[in-house]
Amino acid sequence: MADVKSGRERRKAWIYSVINPLLEGLRIEATFLERGNWTFRRHSRDLEFIRPIRILVGYRSVPNLEDLINSKPETRKAIERRDAQREKLRDACRAAFDALVANADFRRKVSDTLQAVESEAPGWTMTIVHPAVPFHEVIAEVIVNNGGVPNHAAIYPFWSKFRSEFMPFRVGMEFTAADQVGRELRNSNDHLELELAQLRSTLAEEYDIPWAPYDEASALASR
Numbered sequence: 001m002a003d004v005k006s007g008r009e010r011r012k013a014w015i016y017s018v019i020n021p022l023l024e025g026l027r028i029e030a031t032f033l034e035r036g037n038w039t040f041r042r043h044s045r046d047l048e049f050i051r052p053i054r055i056l057v058g059y060r061s062v063p064n065l066e067d068l069i070n071s072k073p074e075t076r077k078a079i080e081r082r083d084a085q086r087e088k089l090r091d092a093c094r095a096a097f098d099a100l101v102a103n104a105d106f107r108r109k110v111s112d113t114l115q116a117v118e119s120e121a122p123g124w125t126m127t128i129v130h131p132a133v134p135f136h137e138v139i140a141e142v143i144v145n146n147g148g149v150p151n152h153a154a155i156y157p158f159w160s161k162f163r164s165e166f167m168p169f170r171v172g173m174e175f176t177a178a179d180q181v182g183r184e185l186r187n188s189n190d191h192l193e194l195e196l197a198q199l200r201s202t203l204a205e206e207y208d209i210p211w212a213p214y215d216e217a218s219a220l221a222s223r
Contacts, residue, residue, distance in 0.1 A: 025056035037148030092178035
């Protein structure tokens with residue numbers, strides 16, 4: 001039994017500070033990926049809620065992540081494959097965004113729509129976006145994200161009214177490429193999630209570790 005328990009604390013650190021946070025993060029990402037919402041942001045030119053693995057675990061747990069991937073080559077490969085796909089999606093979203101904001105017809109459509117809205121309600125657009133922010137870039141960001149706008153967002157009423165007029169601009173090889181890479185990332189995430197879930201199960205069984213921490217005193221009192 002002593003041999004089985006040797007290294008138990010190290011494996012607990014893998015499960016609690018690396019595997020569990022990654023599984024939770026990947027499941028959150030799945031809710032966006034399933035809708036084709038890449039969470040691309042124009043100001044950062046990055047994916048807001050689809051993050052590199054090191055960010056998903058948090059900086060305090062990076063040493064445990066490094067220990068895990070140095071000890072488990074298959075897990076390392078799955079993580080590296082997933083992060084590479086994530087970077088490809090970020091780059092594809094940048095290309096799609098740049099192509100759209102350079103589209104003169106798109107910019108004209110946004111300008112004409114804004115003028116029509118302003119003629120009916122002067123100053124209304126200033127309530128949804130800062131004057132210094134190019135409004136066509138705001139709309140382009142939404143289009144890159146496949147129309148994903150939460151209903152609490154300031155722009156939501158505008159977007160829901162004019163969505164059908166803007167979404168036809170979501171065409172071209174850049175958008176085709178972004179959507180293809182997004183599907184590939186979803187597959188990579190699914191593969192990594194399966195790899196991590198299986199590893200957690202194996203470690204928990206081998207080292208007699210619960211899947212999640214719990215308060216032993218509370219558990220005993222409830223018996």
